[in-house]
Amino acid sequence: MNGNGTQQIKAMFQRISAAISAEKGRLSELDGAIGDADHGITMARGFSAVTRRLSGTDCETLPPSEIFQIAASTFLDSVGASTGPLxxxxxTDAAQVLSGKAALGASEQAGIVEAFKSGIKRRGKGDRGDKTMLDAWIPAAAAAQDARERNAAPAEMWEKILRAAEIGCESTKSMVAARGRALRLGERSLGHIDPGAASAVIIIAAMRDTFGEP
Structure with missing residues (x-):
């Protein structure tokens, strides 16, 4: 997608919000198998609040890092439970990575994915294999880093990132939860895709649609 970084980040959040809203029923259904059946509703509420806030803000005068800071505070205010802080x-980590940046090339885009992973991992203190959203974000970040090292074009990079996230999400079906609300289910969490990993894939697909356009 052509344009400055601020426009890209704003468009990214709009696409994420629309995609999550369209899938909120499926996400809550996945959550119903191992959680409180509210993940889709919660995520839709959070991203909808972010897009409303950004639409009412004069974003053109702000750098990309500030858009992420606004999104961070708005999402946290709108979403309780564990997902909000994550x-x-x-x-917030993405804002730090983009500090001083106006344009977002492939390297900066990869940095956003890596920042998402590091922030969620640090705040949630989880890891791959715990049957959480990190099972999508960790392989996605690894794919982003690999693409950056190879100087891959954005379109190729985002396809790799999305594919890695999809495979990671699908792998949660064969896991027993080690963290999160599904932990209490023990072996009964087997056979179910983690809703947080599923929503991560939706987010990454929306990011791909934003940044991966020629």
């Missing part, structure tokens, strides 16, 4: 930290 993504608020992800957005």
């Amino acid at each position: 993504y608020a930290t992800a957005f």
